[in-house]
Amino acid sequence: MTMTISLNAADVRTRIRQGKIGLCANESLANRSVTLINTDPQAAKVDTITVTGATNNKAYVETIDGVDVTYTSDATATIAEIANGLAAAINDNPLVRGKCTAVSDGATIVTVTGNWPGITYTITDADAQLTTAAVTAAASADAVPFGTLMVNPTGYETDEANEYGVRAKSTAFTAQVVTVTPVYAVNTDSIIRIRDMHTGQVIAETVMRHDTNIGDLITEIVTDLNTTLPAASVLAADVGGTALTLTAEVAGLEFDVEVGVGEGAAAAPSTIAKVYTTGPSIATSVLRAARGVSLFSENDEAVTVEGTDASYAANVGVRSLLEGLVWVESSQVITAGTQVYVEMSAASADRGKFYNTDSATRLALPREKAVWERDAESGSGSIAMLRVNF
Known part of the structure; x- marks a missing residue:
C-alpha cells in the first residue's frame, strides 16, 4: 500500500520551529507548575420582582423564558403573601426551576438567580403591582490564551481544593x-x-x-x-x-x-x-497573586471557527508554569536579562501579555520573578523566551 504526504509552499519552513507560545522551553524535573480553575468574570443572572400592591383572589403572573408562572392570592391578600407565593410558584414550575431559583425576603421582594453562570433567560411581567428589574447580567469567564500571566486574587474554591486562576488584569484587584x-x-x-x-x-x-x-x-x-x-x-x-x-x-x-x-x-x-x-x-498585589504563565495545551481548541489562537475555555483547568523557561508572544526586540512588564488593562486584548517596555497600564515584575531570557532566532518569529520563578 502506497502512502503519500501532501505539502504546499506555506508548509515549508527554512528552519525548525523554535517553539510555540506557551510551550515550556526546558522540560526538567526542576520545573514547577500548577493547575488553576478559570472562573473570571463569570456571573449568574440575577433579577428582582418587587410586589407593590395586593389584591384579593388575583392571579399574579411572571413570565420566564416564555413560560407563565402564576400565583393566585387568597381572600385576604398581603404583599408578603404574594411575594412568598410567587417564589414558591417559580421553584415548583418544572419548565422554569431548571434555569433559576427564587427566594422571597418575606416582605416585598423576590430575588431570582440563575442556576448556572453565563446562562441567560428573559423574565418579565405585565402587572401594575409587580416590578421586575435586572440586577446582574449573566456572564461567562474569559478564555485564557497560552503564554499569559495568571493570578489568583481570591484563593481557593469554597470547600474544595481547587485553586482559582484569572488572566492578569487590573479589574481582578x-x-x-x-x-x-x-x-x-x-x-x-x-x-x-x-x-x-x-x-x-x-x-x-x-x-x-x-x-x-x-x-x-x-x-x-x-x-x-x-x-x-x-x-x-x-x-x-x-x-x-x-x-x-x-x-x-x-x-x-x-x-x-x-x-x-x-x-x-x-x-x-x-x-x-x-x-x-x-x-x-x-x-x-499582582506580586502576591501571581501564579505563573499559562502553558500550551494540545487538548484545547481555537476560540473561534477557523481561528488560529487556541485558548483555555471557561471553567477548565489552566496549567500554569511557576518555575522554568517558557515561550511567550513578543514582537519586540528582546535583550536577555532585561525587565519584564505585564499588561494590566482589562479593556485590552493583550491583558496578561509580557513586554520589555513600560506604559501607563503595565506593571513591572521583579527580576527574581521574571526576566527575559532570549529573543527569537528570527525577528519575524513573534516569540521570545521568558524565565519565571513565581
Whole structure:
C-alpha cells in the first residue's frame, strides 16, 4: 500500500520551529507548575420582582423564558403573601426551576438567580403591582490564551481544593491604600518615602517642615508627593486636613511607605502613624497573586471557527508554569536579562501579555520573578523566551 504526504509552499519552513507560545522551553524535573480553575468574570443572572400592591383572589403572573408562572392570592391578600407565593410558584414550575431559583425576603421582594453562570433567560411581567428589574447580567469567564500571566486574587474554591486562576488584569484587584497621619509639632520635619515593590526603587520622597498648622502641612505634603510621583503609580490625597491617603493608580501595583520624623522641637512626636488601609494582600498585589504563565495545551481548541489562537475555555483547568523557561508572544526586540512588564488593562486584548517596555497600564515584575531570557532566532518569529520563578 502506497502512502503519500501532501505539502504546499506555506508548509515549508527554512528552519525548525523554535517553539510555540506557551510551550515550556526546558522540560526538567526542576520545573514547577500548577493547575488553576478559570472562573473570571463569570456571573449568574440575577433579577428582582418587587410586589407593590395586593389584591384579593388575583392571579399574579411572571413570565420566564416564555413560560407563565402564576400565583393566585387568597381572600385576604398581603404583599408578603404574594411575594412568598410567587417564589414558591417559580421553584415548583418544572419548565422554569431548571434555569433559576427564587427566594422571597418575606416582605416585598423576590430575588431570582440563575442556576448556572453565563446562562441567560428573559423574565418579565405585565402587572401594575409587580416590578421586575435586572440586577446582574449573566456572564461567562474569559478564555485564557497560552503564554499569559495568571493570578489568583481570591484563593481557593469554597470547600474544595481547587485553586482559582484569572488572566492578569487590573479589574481582578482592589487598589492598595495606605493612610498616613502626621502629628503636628513646630519646626519638626515629617519624612515620607514611597517604594515601588515591583522594582524595589524609591519613587518619591518628601521631607516637609512643620511651620503653620496641620492642615497646611497635609496640603504641602500631598502637593509635593504628587509632583514627584511618576505617572500611573501612586496618588496622594488630603483626608479632612488631618491625614493623607496613598492609593495605587493601577490596581495590582504593590508599594510600601516608610515614615519618620526629623529633629525639631522638644515636644516633637516620635513617629508618624501609618495604617495599611487596604492590602497589601493577594487581593491588591499582582506580586502576591501571581501564579505563573499559562502553558500550551494540545487538548484545547481555537476560540473561534477557523481561528488560529487556541485558548483555555471557561471553567477548565489552566496549567500554569511557576518555575522554568517558557515561550511567550513578543514582537519586540528582546535583550536577555532585561525587565519584564505585564499588561494590566482589562479593556485590552493583550491583558496578561509580557513586554520589555513600560506604559501607563503595565506593571513591572521583579527580576527574581521574571526576566527575559532570549529573543527569537528570527525577528519575524513573534516569540521570545521568558524565565519565571513565581
